[in-house]
Amino acid sequence: MALFELKQDTGSGAAAPWAPPTFKDCVAADIDAAFFEENEHADRHTVDGKDVLIVLEDDDLREHSAHWEAGAKQNFDTGLYTAHTILYIRAEDYGPKPKIGKQLVLDKGTKSQRTYTINLCQEESGVYRMTMERTRQ
Template sequence: MVRKSFKEIVNQDIDNIFINTSEFSDIHNVDGRNMPIQIDDNEVIEREKKAKSNMDGVYVKQKLIYVKAKDFGPLPAIGRQIMLDGKRYLVVDSTDEYGLYTITLEGNRSK
């Protein structure tokens, strides 16, 4: 029996569980391409409680998404604009965790 490395097990879990549309993820449109992503709604709720107001009637909306590196492409640079489900966001943070990107998006929205 061949033992799998930790990285191999993590990649298998990313594909089979975490970014699986039958389990945790849904299909979303990112920059004109449909792909499975996980939106961390709990983190979004916490961040919205602390929503930064830029001016009367405008606030900053944040989203934390997880997406497979092989689906998304190169890790997006901070400051890059991304269209998520038809809405424009700015990348404020992005990390690659063993082939799974964690991307924090921010966009101005009106109340």
């Protein structure tokens, strides 16, 4: 005597054979599970008014030539320095691909607010890689 009955519906046709995931399938899963994992790699920021997970990579800081006058560094035409930054953000979180030259505001309304100019934006596997710069006046 059985304690329970087990009825299985195996469908009307033969089951599709199992296929291992492709490399692209694994990469797509890793983008969310590893790259945009808040506790591991990504940080939460406000990008153009949206609270999203991003990865920031500070590339370099280039000081512009200037001269000293009246005890202060003077450089009115090009700014004191240019900071280059790379931002990674999910395309679905940002929206349509931004145009070159667009102003991007990071962490608006906080003491760490920064405004960048987008120099290059590339999309791969649903992630935008934006190369940006900001000039300190």
